[in-house]
Structure formats: C-alpha cells, structure tokens
Amino acid sequence: MALTVSQVARLARISVRxxxxxxxxxLLCPSERSDAGYRLYSRADLQRLQQVLFFRELGFPLEEIRRILGNPDFDLRAALLMQRQLLDERAExxxxxxxxxxxxxxxxxxxxxxxxEKMFEAFEGVDPSRYEAEVVERWGNTEAYRVSKQRTAKYRQEEWRRIKEESDGVFQGLAALLEAGRAPTEREAMDLAEAHRQHLIRWFYPCTPDFHRALGEMYVSDSRFTENIDGKKPxxxxxxxxxxxxxxxxxSP
Known part of the structure; x- marks a missing residue:
C-alpha cells in the first residue's frame, strides 16, 4: 500500500520538508498521487529513499546522489555492497x-x-584511496572495488611510500601553480590532473575522466577532503x- 508523505517522514525519521x-x-519523486493530489510513495520509492539516506551518511552531496541513482546502469545490490565496503573501511x-x-x-x-614513533603509528601508511573510493563506486561498479582490493592487499610499506610520494608530488605541483597565480585551466595544471588520474589507475582502480571530475567535486563538497588539501595550501x-x-x-569527444 502506498504511503503518504507524513507516514514516510515518520518511518524514515526525517522531516516532511x-x-x-x-x-x-x-532526487525522490513519489510515483503516485492521490485523487486529492497528495504525494504517495511506493515500495520502490522507499528503496530509493533508503539509498539517498545511505549516500548522505557517507558524505555524498545531493547532486551526486541524483546522478548516481539516475544512471541507467545503477544496480541496487551493487550499491549496497559498495556502501558496506565504505562503512567497513571507515570502521577500520x-x-x-x-x-x-x-x-x-x-x-x-x-x-x-x-x-x-608509537605516538604517530596510527597515521602511518594510511591508504590514500580510502575516501577516494567513495566516488569511484558511485555507479555500482563492484568490479573496480574488487580490483582495488586485490591490488592494495599486496602492497607493502615500500609501495605505500611510493604511492604517497607520487600523490604528494601532484599536489605540490598544483600548489606551486596556485602560488604563482596560474589558472587551473592552463595546460600544466591539466597535465598534473591527468597525472593524478593515471596514478589512481596505476595503483588502485579504473578511473575515467568522469569519475575523476566527480572526485574533484568531492574535494570541495566534503569537509574531510577540503581541510586536508587546504592544509597544504589555502x-x-x-x-x-x-x-x-x-x-x-x-x-570529452
């Protein structure tokens, strides 16, 4: 039976507003309307709302969630598996x-x-892909997660050191361009951006230009990213x- 907006609000513990x-x-349009024009939510609508709330808890902005759920290839089960993986990583x-x-x-x-050394060992060798995975799997592509997990499971301290050095080199280069008053649309800045994308492909997971753009959007929409990156250079x-x-x-073609 379809539920009214007030019933859904109570069920999901969110406001009618x-x-x-x-x-x-x-982002979530009710699939039915009553004879009086009131919103009515189906079981499928409730599943979509659950996905919206899961993604929100994981820090995704609403516009990104709308794009994810609107993708024709979106797979509910794959998305749930991805969300479980992200929560496991956060808990770890x-x-x-x-x-x-x-x-x-x-x-x-x-x-x-x-x-x-003991004071700071909890911060040593932190996987730099930990939060980047939040956007890599937004289309429900569990194969990329499998590849990334297989790769990183084999990395030793030396590999993580090289990964960090490569990543730091890209951000240092971008910071230098920013300091010099250069534009992010200049070729040198875009080349550094491409170097970062290739870094992710080489060490972690398939990363298309569109995925990489979404990652950049999270750098400014997620405070965890923003604080960390702006700590290098405002x-x-x-x-x-x-x-x-x-x-x-x-x-783009």
Whole structure:
C-alpha cells in the first residue's frame, strides 16, 4: 500500500520538508498521487529513499546522489555492497584511531612515555584511496572495488611510500601553480590532473575522466577532503577541483 508523505517522514525519521525538498530536486519523486493530489510513495520509492539516506551518511552531496541513482546502469545490490565496503573501511580507520587514543591515555595513567614513533603509528601508511573510493563506486561498479582490493592487499610499506610520494608530488605541483597565480585551466595544471588520474589507475582502480571530475567535486563538497588539501595550501582544494574538471572536459569527444 502506498504511503503518504507524513507516514514516510515518520518511518524514515526525517522531516516532511526534507521529502518535499528531495521531490523539488527530482532526487525522490513519489510515483503516485492521490485523487486529492497528495504525494504517495511506493515500495520502490522507499528503496530509493533508503539509498539517498545511505549516500548522505557517507558524505555524498545531493547532486551526486541524483546522478548516481539516475544512471541507467545503477544496480541496487551493487550499491549496497559498495556502501558496506565504505562503512567497513571507515570502521577500520576509526578502530585504529581509538586504539591510538587508548594507548595515549594509558601512557598518561601509567606515567610512561610513548616513543615518538608509537605516538604517530596510527597515521602511518594510511591508504590514500580510502575516501577516494567513495566516488569511484558511485555507479555500482563492484568490479573496480574488487580490483582495488586485490591490488592494495599486496602492497607493502615500500609501495605505500611510493604511492604517497607520487600523490604528494601532484599536489605540490598544483600548489606551486596556485602560488604563482596560474589558472587551473592552463595546460600544466591539466597535465598534473591527468597525472593524478593515471596514478589512481596505476595503483588502485579504473578511473575515467568522469569519475575523476566527480572526485574533484568531492574535494570541495566534503569537509574531510577540503581541510586536508587546504592544509597544504589555502584554496588548493578548489584549484584542484577546477583542474580535474578542465582535464575531464578536454578529453570529452
């Protein structure tokens, strides 16, 4: 039986206003209307709403979610598997940080002194693809996740060091261009953007220009990305996004 907007709002623990907003954005349009013109939501609508809320919890902007769900190749089961993978990765990272905090507390309580290396080992060798995976799989392509997981499982500390050096080199180059007052649409900036895309392809997963553009969009829409990148140089996240967008545009047929 179709549900009214107020019933769906109570069920999903969101406001009626939010549902109206999703309808206006064409993110979640109810598939039926009552004789009086009121919105009615089907079972399929509820599944779509669940996907919207899952993606929101994972930090995806609404416009990206609309594009994901509107893709003709969208696969619900594949999307759920991807979301589970992202949550597992986030839980793993948080668990490592929790243990680091516990170790720091134990050091204080026991009156001992942690070594310099021990203080920061939780941050060593962090997989730089951890959050980038949030956009790579937005089309439900589980094969890319499989490839990435197989590759990274074999990497040793030396590989992670090389990966970090390559990535840092790209962002240092972009920061230098920003510092010099260059435009992100200039060839040198786009070449660095392409170098970053090839870096992802080489070490992690297939990354089309469109995927890479979406990654750039997350650099400015997700505070985790923005704070990290702008920590290298204020404004670098926006500059990087624009370089990624320009690079993707020049590769369009």
């Amino acid at each position: 939010t549902l109206h907003h999703y309808d206006a954005l064409e 990272r948080l668990d490592a940080l929790r243990h680091a905090v516990d170790a720091a507390l134990a050091s204080i309580d026991q009156g001992t002194q942690m070594s310099n 404004g670098l996240s926006l500059f990087t996004r624009d370089a990624f967008v320009a690079n993707a545009a020049r590769q």
